[in-house]
Amino acid sequence: MNDLNIFVIYFTTVTVGAIIVLIFITYFFMRKHIFAPPSGEIVTSKAVTVLKCPLCDYRLRRSFKEGDHVGAVATETCPIHGTNLIVEAVYSESEEKKD
Numbered sequence: 001m002n003d004l005n006i007f008v009i010y011f012t013t014v015t016v017g018a019i020i021v022l023i024f025i026t027y028f029f030m031r032k033h034i035f036a037p038p039s040g041e042i043v044t045s046k047a048v049t050v051l052k053c054p055l056c057d058y059r060l061r062r063s064f065k066e067g068d069h070v071g072a073v074a075t076e077t078c079p080i081h082g083t084n085l086i087v088e089a090v091y092s093e094s095e096e097k098k099d
């Protein structure tokens with residue numbers, strides 16, 4: 001009878017311990033793979049160029065093209081004057097997705 005009691009206590013301890021370990025493993029696995037979003041995909045940035053007419057306040061905002069820099073003459077023209085627009089600003093816009 002004494003041997004059986006020791007076996008029951010040992011078996012219960014091992015079983016409870018195994019369940020606790022399994023719960024911890026599951027918790028950390030879920031937290032890492034399900035709850036935390038992949039950091040590389042949440043932020044997307046795009047470069048934006050602001051063009052301005054040198055004669056009036058007409059401004060055009062479009063996506064960045066290679067060679068754009070402040071003061072450069074763009075191929076786009078002012079709808080009022082027909083003059084080529086000047087690059088006024090170049091900046092990057094970041095869009096963050098938050099829950």
Ligand SMILES: [Zn+2]
Nearest residue numbers: 053056078081
């Ligand atoms: Zn103009």
